[in-house]
Amino acid sequence: MRTNNSSRTILQPYWKQVILISTLGWIVVWINRTALTPIYPQLSIFFDNASDAQIGAISSFYFLGYVLMQIPSGLLVDKFGKKTVLIPGFILFAIGTLLLATSSSLNIMYLGNVLAGVGSGTFYGVAFSLTNEYVPYQYRSIATAIVNCGTAIGSGIGMIASSYFISQKGMDWQIIEYVSLGTILAMIILFLLFLNRDVKQKRIDDTVVPLENKMTFKKLMAPKMLGAYTVYFSTCYAYYLVNTWLPNFLETERGFTGATIGLATSLIFISSVPGALIFSRLADKYSNRKIDLVVFLEIMAAITLCLTVMTGNKIVLLIGLILYGFFGKVAVEPIIISWLGENVSVKGLATTLGVFNFLGMSSSVIAPSLTGVISDTTGSKITAFYLSIVILIIGTVFFYIVNRKSSNNKKG
Numbered sequence: 001m002r003t004n005n006s007s008r009t010i011l012q013p014y015w016k017q018v019i020l021i022s023t024l025g026w027i028v029v030w031i032n033r034t035a036l037t038p039i040y041p042q043l044s045i046f047f048d049n050a051s052d053a054q055i056g057a058i059s060s061f062y063f064l065g066y067v068l069m070q071i072p073s074g075l076l077v078d079k080f081g082k083k084t085v086l087i088p089g090f091i092l093f094a095i096g097t098l099l100l101a102t103s104s105s106l107n108i109m110y111l112g113n114v115l116a117g118v119g120s121g122t123f124y125g126v127a128f129s130l131t132n133e134y135v136p137y138q139y140r141s142i143a144t145a146i147v148n149c150g151t152a153i154g155s156g157i158g159m160i161a162s163s164y165f166i167s168q169k170g171m172d173w174q175i176i177e178y179v180s181l182g183t184i185l186a187m188i189i190l191f192l193l194f195l196n197r198d199v200k201q202k203r204i205d206d207t208v209v210p211l212e213n214k215m216t217f218k219k220l221m222a223p224k225m226l227g228a229y230t231v232y233f234s235t236c237y238a239y240y241l242v243n244t245w246l247p248n249f250l251e252t253e254r255g256f257t258g259a260t261i262g263l264a265t266s267l268i269f270i271s272s273v274p275g276a277l278i279f280s281r282l283a284d285k286y287s288n289r290k291i292d293l294v295v296f297l298e299i300m301a302a303i304t305l306c307l308t309v310m311t312g313n314k315i316v317l318l319i320g321l322i323l324y325g326f327f328g329k330v331a332v333e334p335i336i337i338s339w340l341g342e343n344v345s346v347k348g349l350a351t352t353l354g355v356f357n358f359l360g361m362s363s364s365v366i367a368p369s370l371t372g373v374i375s376d377t378t379g380s381k382i383t384a385f386y387l388s389i390v391i392l393i394i395g396t397v398f399f400y401i402v403n404r405k406s407s408n409n410k411k412g
Helices: 001-036 039-046 052-068 070-080 082-101 106-120 123-134 137-170 172-194 221-251 259-285 287-310 314-327 329-343 346-378 381-412
Strands: none
Touching: 001 106, 001 123, 001 137, 001 172, 039 052, 039 137, 039 221, 039 259, 052 070, 052 221, 052 346, 052 381, 070 082, 070 123, 070 287, 070 346, 082 106, 082 123, 082 172, 123 137, 123 329, 123 346, 137 221, 137 259, 137 329, 137 381, 172 381, 221 259, 221 287, 221 381, 259 287, 259 314, 259 329, 287 314, 287 329, 287 381, 314 329, 329 346, 346 381
8 A cells, every 4th residue: 555655655746746747748749730821922932932732731731741750650559658659749749840950952951851840750649648647537637738838838828929020020930840849849858857767656546447458450540539530620720721821811811911920820729729728627517518519619619710710800700719719629629638548458548549649640641732732723811711610510420420329329
């Protein structure tokens, strides 16, 4: 009993440390992801009037590297441990960012962003495996939401800093990449100092999730899992289209200028923080209603995104952005992840999260480039936004149908 009490004493403060480190990690990742999106016009000029498709491909190459790393990263984390995989990953992330900062051609930009994507791709499985493994069950959804809020904070910082210092003040775009590089190096030091090596022990709470069952391909491809992958794909498609092209859409089609572009876009990330915390707390309180909550949030996200792109009124547009942030990806993602944690064995959790993120985030590779092609073809990005809304609705309907069918099978 003494040993058991001792291990609980060690773990209790560590789960809070896990939340802090994981949140900071997402802030750093998302500063890097969003720093270039408000300055696409400047990048187009710098690279000899590159087309929207060529500029959109910068983000697509990042997400290509990121997505391709998800399943290998999950397997490596489950086999070798979180810290062993994460630190080399962030070193590669730093190398890719350095290439971005020193790029003289789009091809070098593409290469740098692939490397940055592969490197930062090691973080997802680690961050959410840590929260599912060490955070007490009753706080798991809210803890995941807090960690996920790092994405909103990092996005806001990246968008505002880039639009203000580069678009408005006229500084060289490379400066934002050197700043991002500095934050990545600082994060590597924090991982070395504060992230523990994996220890083979049970969670600090007793849950119904088995500890030793391996994750098989059949379990990974079960209908309810396919539903989760599909709804996450559709969620990410809309979100990453917004992340990469909304600043440009606001500037070229809605009349926003300078720092106001970053400020308007950051409303999504600001409102997503209370949304994530409120709905994740509800998910913890009513854990048997997580599927219903996911469906509600996705429907509201589709409605508010539609409101945002349809209106020509700037006030209504800003309200739409705030509501989309409140109900959107940052709010719904922690609930889906905690639901996955309840249905997956601990031993294969990182692998499952890798597959989940690989299939879901594959949309982030498609959305930026496809939107650029649609923009070049039609002269507007609004068709691409409508397409994302349709995809979001289809994914939500499929998720609801397969989970309702699974619930009915259990009752029968």
